[in-house]
Each structure stands twice: as C-alpha cells, then as structure tokens.
Amino acid sequence: MAALGWLSPRRRPATARSVLAGEAAAEAARKTSQQLELLDRALAQAEPEVEFPVRGDARAAAFFDLDNTVMQGAALFHFGRGLYKRKFFQRRELARFAWQQAWFRLAGVEDPEHMQNARESALSIVKGHRVSELATIGEEIYDEYMADRIWPGTRALAQAHLDAGQKVWLVTAAPVETATIIARRLGLTGALGTVAESVDGVYTGRLVGEPLHGPAKAEAVRALAAAEGLDLDRCAAYSDSHNDIPMLSLVGHPYAINPDAKLRRYAKEREWRLRDYRTGRKAAKVGIPAAAGVGALAGGTAAAVALHRRRR
Secondary structure, eight states, rough: OGGGGGGGGOOOOOHHHHHHHHHHHHHHHHHHHHHHHHHHHHHHHHHOOOOOOOOOOOTOOOEEEEEETBBSSSSHHHHHHHHTTTTTOOOHHHHHHHHHHHHHHHHOOOOOOHHHHHHHHHHHHHHTBBBBHHHHHHHIIIIIIIGGGOHHHHHHHHHHHOOOOOOOOEEEEEHHHHHHHHHHHTTEEEEEEOEEEETTEEEEESSSSSSSSSSHHHHHHHHHHHHHHHGGOOOEESSGGGGGGGHHHSSEEEEEEEEHHHHHHHHTTTEEEEEEOOHHHHHHHTTOOOOOOOHHHHHHHHHOOOOOOOOO
C-alpha cells in the first residue's frame, strides 16, 4: 500500500508569497463589500428616477407625425394607389404617384414640391365626390395599403403614452379624414390634418387655409394644447423630418424617429432622443429607408420598443 502513497494529497507548507496572496484577496473582498454598501446607500439617497411617460399626468399628451414616423411612406401616396384601383384617375396620374412615393422612400425626406404636387393631384381627384364616399373608401384603403406599413416600434411608443392614461394625436399634412381613420384604427385619440373644403358634403377641390406642414403643425399643436389644458413642457412629440423641428421644439420631450440627415444632426446637437426602426443598410446610411431601389418603386406602384425610464 505504501506504493500508492503518491495518490494521497500532500500538505505543503505555505510560503510567504502564498500567505501574502491570501491576505490580499481577503482584504480586497472586504473592501469591495464596503464599497458596494456605500454605493447602495448613495443610490438610495439620490434623486429617484422619473418614469416617462408619467402615469396619470392629465396635462401631458403625445403628438406623432405620420409619414415615415408612424407609417412607412406617405399616406397620401397610398391613398392615391387605392383611388387608382377604383378608377378615380388614369394610369398617367398613377405613374406620378409612384415616382413621388419611390423618391420619398429612397431619399427619406419630404420634398416640398413633390408634396405640393401630390396634394394638388389628390384635390383634383376628389373634387365633386362626397365626403362620406371617400370616408368609406379610406377604410378599405387602410386595410389594403397602410395597415402592414405601421412601424411596430413607433406603435409601441404611442401605446406607452396610452397606457399611462395620456392622449395621443397624429399631426400630419395628410387629409384629416385619412389621418382620422389611421388614428382610430391604431386606437389613438385623434388626428390633426390638412382640411379639404366641402360644401353640402361634397369636396370643392380647395383647401381650408394651407396644408398642415412645417410651422403649421406647431401652430396646430399649440392651439390644441391650449384647448385641452395641456402643459407642453410635459408633452412629447415624434417625427422623422427636419420640417417638423418647430413642432418638436414646442414640447419638453422631443424624439427623432427614423430621422432624416438634417433632423439627426439637429437632434444630436440638442441631445434629443433618437429612435431608428429602419433595418439593414439604410439604418447605417442615415436618410436611406430600408426598401430602397426596386423594392421602393414596387411599393409605390403597387420592435416593439417601449419608452424606457429616464431622468428629467
């Protein structure tokens, strides 16, 4: 059995270096424990984090741009596709709508001239039609062309405000009838949009005032806040476009969603929060939406990420 003695563990005497290592480890453990206790105390005494959106804050609300913020592409172009399908206009107008939509998705920004042309086309198309008729068709077009283009991440942001008991409004240059349909389908409070003139329930082909775009959006939000008794410093606004900087600058909580290059720079300079729900290369190349190239043209012709806690 003596031959097997090598299998038995041997007790080696501790050297001075091993003793030193053991004592150092014990001392480090004790100091780490003390440091953690001090950190816990400091956190307990620090200013508590404020949840945003604040639940039950009746004087706060959220304002969301629509095109490329809540929905991929422009609502007006999708609406035009639906009207073409129902033979409201000819192929020539469809080609123009398709090009404008493809440009919008490729560039990721609103071109005033394109948007103006699109509005003029839409107004000429609906002239003489009854408001009730277009409302019914709008419901169908939402299901056909818009429902699958809602950004899940932006939808989650809106839901966070709703869950906190706050009102959520769309603010868009799209026709107010179309915007209202989208808001209702998403369970939002309502919509501010461009108002087309109607007489006796029939569209005249003219606007009431001007399109709800750029500074006009800010004025609409300011007026609604006054009517609703809202504190704009406690409100939030979301948009993808630098054209909406006036609206974003009104509120205490501005967010840049899928921002164009100008808005991204502006937001970073002011430390606004950014969210980009576009995927693939276009998220890396700011301003280039995900469905670029042929996919964007085809779209023209044919995650949920919740708000996290933040400090004021």
